[in-house]
Amino acid sequence: MKKLTFENIGMGGVLGLMSFFLWSCENADDIQELEDSIDSITGSLVDVESRLEEEEEKLARLKEWKEVEERYQASSAKFEAVESELKLVKEKTKELSIALKAASLDFFKYRNQYRSMVRAKAKGTLIDLSSVKGAEYKGVRISRITPLELRVLLPSGPKGVPYALLPEEHQHRFQFSDEEANAYRQAVAKLRIARAKENRVIDADKENEEAITQLTENAAAIADKKSQIASMTRRIKAKELEAERLESLSRQWQIEENNSKRRGKKYSANSRATKASDEANKIRLAILRAKEIVLQLRFEIGQLLKVN
Amino acid sequence: MKKMIIPFLCLGIAVMGLSSCREKEKELEAKESKLGEELDQKRKKLNEVVRSVDELETEDYSEKLVEVNLKLDALTRGLEFEKTELEKLSAEKRGFMKRLEDYRKKYSMGED
CATH class of the missing domain: 1.20.5 (Single alpha-helices involved in coiled-coils or other helix-helix interfaces)
Structure with missing residues (x-):
């Protein structure tokens, strides 16, 4: 009985051992499944990580672009603001140019009015010209005053005394000046040519009056043209600096482009360089046109000042 | 056993x-x-x-930015220049007005 019991226990042990083996095999399957699952998760993780990396790069690039876009929007807004401010300033400049022309005309008109008045009042009065070089004209009557001379009535007949020979006191009193004399000569010459063309006869006083009106206008026109020349010259200088700056930028970008090409890198400075160069060329053309205008203005001033 | x-x-x-x-x-x-x-x-x-x-869908504005900055630079310089011109013209106008005023004082039409 004792023997049988031990045998039974032994058999039970063997059976138990077999059950454990079977269980162990089942566990081994579970482990295999787990390992497969881990492999699959790891694979997915690698995929997700790689996609995440790509998307993060894309995001970084887009963020950079967004920053550039924001800067572009800001620059565009600033550009519009500066453009409208420039428009306003240009309008003001235009208005001021007209006001300046009017102010200069006011001055020349007043000066000529004063000259005409003082000379008209002096007509018929007596004057002592004893200090005039090489002449003894005492108590002589003034018959007419032009920007060139003082005409007096002498017992021997009418005589013109050039203003340059008059004493300073009289020159100052009748407002003689070289500038006026030159302009007057030119105005008279023009009037005479016009008169000859129209075959008209004009008396000396009328001629004088017309010449004075013309020289007032001429003086204002010259002042205006001189102001225009000064302004355009300043503009030309500023534009030349601008063109030089753009050309330098263009050269710099071209060098960057060439260096990048040599290193085998893709770089987009070429279009910038072309744009800057095109802008510089446009400015150079505008400068040439402005220089032509300045030459034309100088020629016109020369014509106005020309003494025939 | x-x-x-x-x-x-x-x-x-x-x-x-x-x-x-x-x-x-x-x-x-x-x-x-x-x-x-x-x-x-x-x-x-x-x-x-x-x-x-x-959400960040955008495009590359680098070229446009360079272009607009070039123009903005030129325009800003232009504006500065116009402002200076305005001041110069204003000074010139004041100069003529002063000349007229001085001339009027010195050579009044009411006097000989």
């Missing part, structure tokens, strides 16, 4: 082997769970990044 030693020894070894298997299984389960969590987090992050990319 001797016959009993071997089966019990085998039983002992099997119990130890099984226990080791259970430990490995637990370890693997923990690893799987950790990796699963990590994968979830990465997916969540990926979704966030993709959403951000979609």
Whole structure:
């Protein structure tokens, strides 16, 4: 009985051992499944990580672009603001140019009015010209005053005394000046040519009056043209600096482009360089046109000042 | 009695082997769970990044920026220049007005 019991226990042990083996095999399957699952998760993780990396790069690039876009929007807004401010300033400049022309005309008109008045009042009065070089004209009557001379009535007949020979006191009193004399000569010459063309006869006083009106206008026109020349010259200088700056930028970008090409890198400075160069060329053309205008203005001033 | 030693020894070894298997299984389960969590987090992050990319849809303005900055520079200089011109013209106008005023004072039409 004792023997049988031990045998039974032994058999039970063997059976138990077999059950454990079977269980162990089942566990081994579970482990295999787990390992497969881990492999699959790891694979997915690698995929997700790689996609995440790509998307993060894309995001970084887009963020950079967004920053550039924001800067572009800001620059565009600033550009519009500066453009409208420039428009306003240009309008003001235009208005001021007209006001300046009017102010200069006011001055020349007043000066000529004063000259005409003082000379008209002096007509018929007596004057002592004893200090005039090489002449003894005492108590002589003034018959007419032009920007060139003082005409007096002498017992021997009418005589013109050039203003340059008059004493300073009289020159100052009748407002003689070289500038006026030159302009007057030119105005008279023009009037005479016009008169000859129209075959008209004009008396000396009328001629004088017309010449004075013309020289007032001429003086204002010259002042205006001189102001225009000064302004355009300043503009030309500023534009030349601008063109030089753009050309330098263009050269710099071209060098960057060439260096990048040599290193085998893709770089987009070429279009910038072309744009800057095109802008510089446009400015150079505008400068040439402005220089032509300045030459034309100088020629016109020369014509106005020309003494025939 | 001797016959009993071997089966019990085998039983002992099997119990130890099984226990080791259970430990490995637990370890693997923990690893799987950790990796699963990590994968979830990465997916969540990926979704966030993709959403951000979609929201940030834009284009490259670099060239346009260079162009607008070039123009802005030129325009700003132009504006500065026009302002200076305005001041100069204003000074010129004041100069003529002053000349007229001085001339009027010196050579009044009311006097000879």
